[in-house]
Amino acid sequence: MTSACPTLGPRRNTVRGLVPVLALMGAVLLAGCGKSEDEGKGQRPPPKVGFIVAAPSAVPQPVTLGGRTVAFETSEVRPQVAGVIQRRLFTEGSYVRAGEPLFQIDPSLYRASVNQAQANVASARASADAAVVRAQRLKPLAEIQAVAAQDYTDAAAQARVARATVAQNAAALETARVNLRFTTVPAPISGRIGRSLVTVGGLASNSQETPLAIIQRTDPMFVDMQQSAADLSTLRRKLRSGGLDAGSTQVTLKLDDGSDYPQTGTVQFSEVTVNQETGTVTLRARFPNPQGTLLPGTFVNAVFNQAIETNAFLVPQQAVLHDFDGSAYVMLVGPKDKAGGNKAARRKVVATRTYGASWVVTSGLARGDRIILQGLNGLKHGAPIVPVPANAPQDTTKAPRGGAGGGSGQGANPKQGS
Template structure:
C-alpha cells in the first residue's frame, strides 16, 4: 500500500515539473516596420545672405552754375520724372537768351544786305560793267552772312537750354532723400556732390553672394546630368526672421569672381509695392538652385548617426536579418533626410523597432505602421502551473 502511494506521488511530481523550454518555446524575433526606398526628384535648396539694392538710383545734379533760390519738393516724398526739384537764379541766363536773340536779328539783317548786294552785282558782272572779282567778293560775303545766322541761331538754342536748366528736374520717378544743399548755396555744374538722391524701390533687387566653388560644383553636376535645372523663384527671410510674402525671381549671376571674398554675386528681383524692403537691408534668400532626380527621402527617425557623425540605416535583409548600412545624408528636406548614396530602389529601410537592434539580428519585418500582434498566454504553461 505504501509503495503504491510513493509511485503515484512520483508520477504527479513529474507531470508538474515538466521541461519549461518545451512549454514556453523559443522567444519569437522582434517585429520591425520598414519602408521601401524609392528614388525621386528632390529640390536642392540653398540659402544665401544678401542685401537689397534699389532698382534705379539717380543723383540729382545741376547742369549750370548759379545760386539756389528754391527747393520745390518735400524731403522723403515720392517724386515723378520731370518734376521740378530746385530753382536756380535764372537772371544771367535770361539775359544771355536776350543777347543771343539780338545777335541773331543782327546777323539776319547783315545777311539780307549781303545777299541783295550779290544779286545786284551778278548781271553787272555778266555785262562786264564791273569786275568779276567784285561779284565774287559780294557772293562770298552773302554766304558768310548766312553762316553767321546759323551760328547765332545755335547760340540762341544754347542760351535757351541753359535757361531751362535753371529749373532742376527729377531724372527718374522714385523716393527722394534729404536735400544735400540749402537755399542760397551756390550750385556748380562741376561740383562732385549731388543735390539729392532719388531711388526707385518697386521693384527692388537683392544681391546674393555664393561661393565660387559651390557654384562651379553645381554647374558641373548640371552639365553631367546629375542635377536638373530648377525654377527661378526666390523667397526672402527678413533680418528679424519673418518671411517676406511676395516671391521674386533670379535675374542673373555675375561672370567674375570677387578677388577679396571668392564669391559670385547673384541678383534676384522682387516686387515691393508697400515699400517693406528698403535699400541696404540684410536678408536671406531661399530658393531651389537645382533638382536631384535620383535622391531618396527617409524620415529622420530612420537615419542613425555614429560617434563620428556618419549616417547609417538598418535594412530588412535576406533571411529576415537586420543589415547595417552606411549612407550619405548631408542635408534635410522638410522632416526627411535626403539620401544621395548608400541605398538603391527597393531597399527595405527599417523605420520602427530600432531600439537595441543589431547587425545580423533576426527580425520579423512588416510594412511600417502595421499593428503589432500580441499573442495570448500559452494554455499548457498555465495548466502546468495550476497542476503544480
C-alpha cells in the same frame, strides 16, 4: 524459523531505500516536462514591421546666402549751371517723377543771355538779307559783263557768310535757352528722394562734388548675394559631370527680423570676377517691392534651389538611425532565408541634410529596397521579422517589448551592417 528472519530483513530494508530514490526521479521528470511546456508557451512569433519601398527622386538643393538690398536705380541730382538756389520745389522723402522740378536757380543772368542771343540772331539775319539781295542784283549784270565777275563772286560769298553767321547766332540762342531751362533742376528718374543736401541761398555749381539730392528707385529692388567662390566652383563641376541638374532661379527672402518677405524674386546674373578680399562671387536677384518694404542697404538672407539632386532618396526621419560615431544607417527587409522567413538587415547610408520631414540619402540605397519604418524599437540585424506595408495597421500586441534580440537600434553592432 530462526534462519529465515535474517534473510527477509535486508530485502525489506532495500525496498524501503528505493522508495525515496524513485520519488526523486519522478519529481525530476515532472519538473523537466513542466519546464518544456512553459518554454513552449513563452516563444513568440516574429514581430511585424512596416516598410516603405525606396525610389529615387529629384530633390532640390537649397542654399542660403547673405546679401544686401540695392536700389534698382540711383541718381544724384546735380546742377548743370551755376547760380544761387532760390527755391526747393519738393518735399523731402517724397516720391518724385522723372522731369518734376526740384530746385530753382536764379535765372536772371541766363535770361539776359537769351535776350542777347536773340538780338544777335536778328542782326545777323538783317545782314544776311542785305548780302543776299546784293548778290542777286549783281548776278544778271555779271552775266552781261556790266560789272566785273569778281564783284559778283565776292557778293555771293558775303551772302553765304551772312547766312552762316545767322546759323551761329541761332545756335548761341539755343544754348542760352538750354542754360535758362537748366536753372530749373528736374528729377532725372522717378523714385524716392532723400533730404536736400543744399539750402536755399546756397551757391550751386556744375563742377561741385556734393549733389543737390539723391533719388532712388526701389520698385523693383535688387539683392546682391555673396557666395564662396569655392562652393560655386564645386557646384559648376557637379553640374558638368551630371551629378546635379540646374535648379530654379526663384528666390525667397528672410528679412533681418526673421520674417519672410511675401514677394518672390528671380536670380538675374552672377559676377565674372572673384572679390580678392573676401573670396566670394556676387549674385544678383531682382524682387518686386510695391509696398516699399525693402529699403536700400538692408541685410537679408536669400534662399533658393541652386541645384537639383536627381538620384537622391527621401527617407522619413524616423527611419534613419545613427550610431554613436554619428554615422547613419537604416534597417531593411532582407531577403528570405531557406525557411521562407524574412530577417532585418542593417545598412549604412550617407545622409548629410534634411528636406522637409525627410532625410536626403545620397548613397547606400537602391531602387526597390524595403526600408523599415515601423517597429524599429530594439530591432537588430538578422532578427526575424514579418514585413508589411507601412500604411497597413500594425499588430503591436504580439511584438516583444524588448524587440527581436533586445537592445536599442542605435546600439547595434556596426560590424553587422550588410
